[in-house]
Amino acid sequence: MKKSLLTLTLGGLGIGITEFVMMGLLPDIAKDLSITIPQAGHLISAYALGVVIGAPLLVAIAGSYPPKKILMALMMMFVAFNALSAFSPDYTTMFIARLLAGLPHGAFFGVGSVVASRIADKGKEASAVSLMFAGLTIANVIGVPLGTFIGHNYSWRYTFVIIVVVGLITLLSLKLWMPALPATKDRDLKKELGFFKLPEAWLIILMIAIGTGGLFSWYSYIAPLLTDVSGFSADSITYILVLAGLGMLVGNFIGGKLADRFSPAKASVSLLIAMAVTLFIVHYISTNQVLSLVMTFITGAVAFALAAPIQMLMIKTAKGSEMLAASVSQASFNIGNALGAFLGGLPLAAGYDYTSPVWVGTLMALTGAVFAWMLIARNKRMALAV
Template identity: 40%
Template sequence: MVPQYSGLPIALYALTATAFGIGTTEFVIMGLLLEVGRDLEVSISAAGLLITGYALGVVVGAPLLTALTAGLPRKQLLLGLTALFTFGNLCCAIAPDYWMLMSARIMTAFAHGAFFGVGAVVATSLVQKEKQATAIAVMFTGATLANILGVPLGTYIGQAFGWRATFWAVTGIAIVAFIATALLVPETKQESRQGVRAELGALKRKQVWLGLAMTILGYGGVFTAFTYIAPILTRVTGFAETSVGPLLILFGAGLILGNLVGGRLADRRLMPTVVGSLGFLAIVLAFLSIAQHQTILMAVAVFLLGAAAFGTVPPLQMRVLKSAEGAPSLASAANIAAFNVGNAGGAALGGFVIESFLGLHALGWVAALVTLSGLAVALWSWRLDRLTRPAAASCMART
């Protein structure tokens, strides 16, 4: 019998632990840019490129590393990726100069993208079919907890004991996660032994590409606005700078709630949840533009934005997995890359809007339009599903 906790295999929580470490190392650098810049004698803008480099590493590394390792058993691949992540953080902790730190960050980013892609496949293999989206949500809870606990704690450690101490701490978390994965995660029944050709074959399916487009556009709306949430809160709403931290904790609480609810709803009815979650996200982003002029409404909007943003993650990831059934690992990793493309594209679009005549006040409306374009793709994809089902049923009836 597989050990369980709260009705789910305990192996899922080993994946959650790794996700927590990955989420922490991705975002904690934002709070340590001054310390890194001072220590390595680079400008703040150069230190900021450590964030850009990491994001590009996820986009490139997720599909590339997954494709290159397509023939490996999934548990062994997870262990290898966790080991690479551990080594990358160790290299960050001891990096003697800026370029070594950049290289180490990119190394950990490669592990990040491939781990979430393969980890989602493994998570679904550990549970019954009706709990697969919930399993993905549980794994991604590690990333949401990283935003609430890992990043603030890591920032405190880095500011109190030096930025390298933060990466030593994440290295310790990664070692614990490696041991937990080795002891708790079983060999999955459907090992990915078909090789890179079968995995690439899944990317020829139209519905896989439509799923990736939903992710890029739907989630791109989140970062069109959220990237600039601090200036919105302080310059538009009128919050003090000291209030931004507590409001971001409120956002993080919304992330956890939305992630778990989105997973449960997707297990019941996947495409209605994809469409509903994207529609709700667009409404919340539009509401942001209305709420930003009143402090209480804005606090509510920040919480709702967290819930709506991560409410889309399990259904979007599950949609791509379903569309790539039979060879899901590469498509799953590509969807992780798609989230990061949406993040980067949304941030760039938000910056353009701020510099234009529209200004900071318009970010919510523009972000809502981006997500609505993702909703349009989702509706198109759903319609194709409905058109192909009768044709498939007719073929089966004739045979």
């Protein structure tokens, strides 16, 4: 692996831990800050809101600077705001800290995706992008379980200190190993924002926000699904989530290779259909513990295989606006996070069992596949018209 790509993997690791570890730390944070669990849950929403706001905004502001400087500045923000989280004395401060910590998330992946595709060997651009997203999957395999363990047994604040340390190591690696790629010359922000006038752009945004929401309809309620339906003990959930993380790790690299071998659009539509099929299967096998474990791994793999193809699809669609578009895909992914969790919870609120969210996830994945198919059809029509 190129050292320059390793720096992006490290950044993805830190970002992945700070995003996903909150789910496991909610009871500890709620107890320490004297708030309710639902109030603590708002801290997750605050981070997602920060991603949606910061992704396009920071890239629009900083896009004229050299990529290395942008990435280092974003990682400095990451370190500062996670340090604020570690030392937050009350709920209000913690909410603000989480909102601010989310700001550099999408911009880092947006700029990092473009950088990875530029420094990659020809024909392996998507595989290079998948190396960056590997940090997110490693976070789910190692970082999140470790951070949750430390939070439960010592203090959740120590977990955020570890996140800060990862951020500082990333910052140092960026300074030492990231090549000084030139800034975009003669940048025209108004022209870049014209990306949002493209029908293709909105098809991709809808594909991501709705299609990847299928993952979160399943993943948001995986713990009660495994305990109440599959019959696993609560103590075993952490280890099963590691299994899901391993699936994500494997799927991430498979997705990169698929996008390189075929096309990002074809890989995206195929993987969204595959996600719908796996979620459909999950509904019917969840009462069997062995099959539940198998499908936890497979579903994690299929869902996260979408990361690199989606990012490359954005980059290839947005000629001249690559960084902005790639950051928007991250904002869309976080909208999918919130949308999947919300819609997946509706049948539960109506009194259905914990297998019902996967039906919602199946429909969301299929809807995403429809938008991907519409994009492919539109591109074919435009090619014939030329």
